[in-house]
Amino acid sequence: MKRFFLVLLLFILIPTSVQALDDKEPLHETLQKEHERADDKELKVRELTKKAGRISTRLSDIEHDIGMLKKKISAQEKVLNEIKINEVKARKDHFALEKEKQRIALELSGLMKTLWPVHLQNIRARFEGVDSWDMFDRRFTWLSDIYDATQGKLEEARLNSERIARNLERQRLLEEEAATQLASINKNKDRLLGNRYALRKNLKKVRRQRENVEAELSDILSSIENLKYQLQSQKTKRFDLYKRTLPWPVQGHLVKGYNPKAKPPLRGLVIRASEGASVQSVFWGKVVHNDTLRGFGHVIIVYHGYDYYSLYAYLAETYVRNGQEVEKNEPLGSVGYNPKADGPGMYFELRFHQKPINPKLWLTAKK
Structure with a gap:
């Protein structure tokens, strides 16, 4: 029995992580830090939302500019097409006039072949064969009219040809100017399309960042709720507030009660129960020991915070593990053979500040 309490004392003193259950300040500090993290994440979400809004506005402006440029390109292409059509027509007119010039030149050449001998004869004969002034006048007027x-x-053909040539040159210059303007507009459109692609890519990145931050914020808020619950649990799950209301660890019959003055002293309760009966935790807590102990069979010790412990001995099997948090009334195992009960049963003990306390003062009265 002495060795048992030495082992129990060892388990009480070693687990420093368990003592943290009594320390409210770290939990408050953790909650404060989580709130600060949540504030940071919310600020980042707002910043990313504003950034996404600015990018969307720029994208909208670019879409508008691209639409206007597309209209300009369409109009410029129409102008360029009309210029090309006029140029084709002018070239056709030019070719037609060139053919007309060639025809007139051929006619003139034939006429000159015909008139040249007459002209030479007139030069030689002067007034030979001219009977009267009227005849001379008619001959001269006829030749002059033909020449004129x-x-x-x-x-006329020369002037038309020059006019069409000037028109062709003007059409060529217009075409070059229209082509230059169209190339400039297309260049601006390509630049805007490049900007739009970059902005869309950046917007997608910003939205992905915002989604990640929102997910982190959701986790933090969930953690805050959990911490609030733990704080509330610390306030409501104080072991010392549940005196005379704790459930019995097992359904059975009390064989021996708490009697520290007996020889040997009895610092707990010996309870006889049916074979395989379920043993349950009397309060919320954490399992700090789950192993066999000579003279007490398999023993589970649960720490309930604020230096309160409960001990369950002579168990046939256990359902929990070391470090596991357990709920009130959660099954810990099943009863085994208890020599003190001379049959199936268990031994139950409560301790405060490493000292045994009377369990009957904490458990509900038996019906």
């Missing part, structure tokens, strides 16, 4: 008509056609 021929010369007029040639001059």
Whole structure:
């Protein structure tokens, strides 16, 4: 029995992590840090949302500019197409006039072949064969009219040809200017398309960052709720507030009660129970020992915070592990053979500040 309490004392003193259950300050500090982290994440979400909004606005402006440029490109392409059509027409007119010039030149050449001998004869004969002034006048006027008509056609063809040539040159310059403007507009459109692609890529990245931060914020808020629950649990799950209300660890019959003055002293309760009966935790806590102990069979010790412990001995099997947090009334194992009960049963003990206390003062009265 002495060795048992030495082992129990060892388990009480060693687990420093268990003592943290009594320390409220770290939990408050952790909650404060989580709130600060949540504030940081919320601020980052707002910043990312604003950034995404700015990018969306820029994208909207670019979409508008691209739409306007597309209209300009369409109009410029229409102008360029009309210029090309006019150029084709002008070239056709030019070719037609060139053919007309060639025809007039051929006619003039034939006419000159015909008139040249007459002209030479007139030079030699002067007034030979001219009977009267009227005849001379008619011959001269006829030749002059032919020369003038021929010369007029040639001059007209020349002027038309020059006009069409000027028109062709003007159409060429217009085409070059239209092509230059179209290339400039397309260049601006390509630049805007590149900017749009970069902005869309950046917007996708920002939205992904915002989703990640929102997920982190959700986890932090969940952690805050959990910490709040733990704080509330610390306030409501104080062992010392449940005196005379704790459930019995097993359904059975009390064989021997708490009697520290007996020889040997009895610092707990000996309870006889049916074979395989379930043994349950009397309060919320954490398993700090789950192993066999000579003279007490398999023993489970649960720490309930604020230096309160409960001990369950002579167990046939256990359902929990070391370090596991257990609920009130949660099954810990099943009863085994208890020599003190001379049959199936268990031994139950409560301790406060490493000292045994009377369990009957903490358990509900038996019906």
